Amino acid sequence: MKLDNLHQKLIAAARAEQPSDRVPYAFEKRIMARISSGSAVDLLGAWSAALWRAAMSCVVVSVVACACVLWSSRHQETDFSREFDTAVFASAGSADEVW
Amino acid sequence: MERSDAELIAAVLQGDIASFEPLVTKYSPRLFATARRYARREDEVEDVVQEIWSKAFQKLSTFRGDAPFEHWLMRMAVRTCYDFLRHHQRNRENTFTELTTEEDDWLERIMSAPEQVSEKSEAAKQLVQKLLAMLSPQARLVIQLLEIEDWTVKEISNLTGWSVPLVKVRAFRARAEMRKCLARVARDKYL
Numbered sequence: 001m002k003l004d005n006l007h008q009k010l011i012a013a014a015r016a017e018q019p020s021d022r023v024p025y026a027f028e029k030r031i032m033a034r035i036s037s038g039s040a041v042d043l044l045g046a047w048s049a050a051l052w053r054a055a056m057s058c059v060v061v062s063v064v065a066c067a068c069v070l071w072s073s074r075h076q077e078t079d080f081s082r083e084f085d086t087a088v089f090a091s092a093g094s095a096d097e098v099w
Numbered sequence: 100m101e102r103s104d105a106e107l108i109a110a111v112l113q114g115d116i117a118s119f120e121p122l123v124t125k126y127s128p129r130l131f132a133t134a135r136r137y138a139r140r141e142d143e144v145e146d147v148v149q150e151i152w153s154k155a156f157q158k159l160s161t162f163r164g165d166a167p168f169e170h171w172l173m174r175m176a177v178r179t180c181y182d183f184l185r186h187h188q189r190n191r192e193n194t195f196t197e198l199t200t201e202e203d204d205w206l207e208r209i210m211s212a213p214e215q216v217s218e219k220s221e222a223a224k225q226l227v228q229k230l231l232a233m234l235s236p237q238a239r240l241v242i243q244l245l246e247i248e249d250w251t252v253k254e255i256s257n258l259t260g261w262s263v264p265l266v267k268v269r270a271f272r273a274r275a276e277m278r279k280c281l282a283r284v285a286r287d288k289y290l
Contacts, residue, residue, distance in 0.1 A: 002210065002285075003278060003281050003282060003285065005209065006206075006209060006281055006285060007277065007278070007281055009209055009216065009218045009223065010218070010223065010226060010227040010230060010281075011227075011246050011247060012218040013218040013219065013220075013223035013224050013226070013227045014224075014227045014231070014246075014247045015247055015249075016218060016219050016224075017224050017227075018132070019131075019132045019133075019135035019136050020131070020132065020135060021128035021129065021131050021132040022128075022131065023127045023128055023131055024145060027123075027127060027145070027148075028120055028123040028124045028127065030149070031120075031123050031149060031152045031153075032116070032117070032119065032120050032123065034149065034152075034153065035116060035119060035152070035153070035156050036116060038153065038156075
């Protein structure tokens with residue numbers, strides 16, 4: 001109970017103390033100088049980001065291309081096996097006719 | 100004529116960096132007040148506010164304008180302050196120092212007659228700062244926002260990016276941690 005009292009008193013103390021909103025002299029000038037110098041550096045960042053995006057899109061395109069090739073080759077395999085089957089059975093059928 | 104926040108932001112996004120300065124001038128007082136709740140040394144406070152403005156500038160294109168710019172900026176401020184607390188966590192264990200005579204007296208008086216003790220005394224303010232410095236970054240952020248600044252759980256969720264249930268869990272743990280720290284501070288007086 002006493003700890004609760006203490007807790008409430010301390011929270012009330014913290015609430016009563018409003019931190020100052022004083023801004024140091026010419027702070028906005030400092031921020032603008034930092035941002036301006038940073039934006040020049042950022043050109044390099046933007047360039048590398050663009051390169052990364054380009055690389056990522058290349059990876060996506062190559063993955064899609066690989067998937068297409070695999071899919072089409074799988075279909076070709078089934079077609080080939082069917083054709084192979086047909087060819088084999090066709091010869092068997094023609095052998096029956098001979099007999 | 101004074102330009103609105105939306106107009107200034109649009110100008111900055113079109114490459115007019117100078118339009119960012121009125122935003123810095125307008126919102127820096129609020130950011131300094133927020134940063135001073137988490138950082139004590141003035142050079143640390145300035146670093147935190149500089150970091151907030153740098154992030155705000157870099158991420159300005161992500162501001163969608165469906166909420167006021169101040170809300171968006173405050174979210175960034177709270178997250179930057181949290182990062183500051185996490186980076187300074189290593190010093191946390193060493194921050195608790197022995198109580199001063201005034202703090203000790205204040206504790207004595209609150210033990211004997213709590214209703215007669217003012218929470219506005221300097222000793223109480225120093226004591227609460229020591230206590231907050233003992234908490235983990237998560238607990239300190241939650242106690243600061245929930246109990247001292249009176250934000251709701253939902254608002255804290257928006258500010259921090261944590262889910263509502265996570266804020267509730269962290270609030271529960273923060274109170275337990277605060278209680279433990281209080282017991283440590285007041286061990287000689289109460290236990």
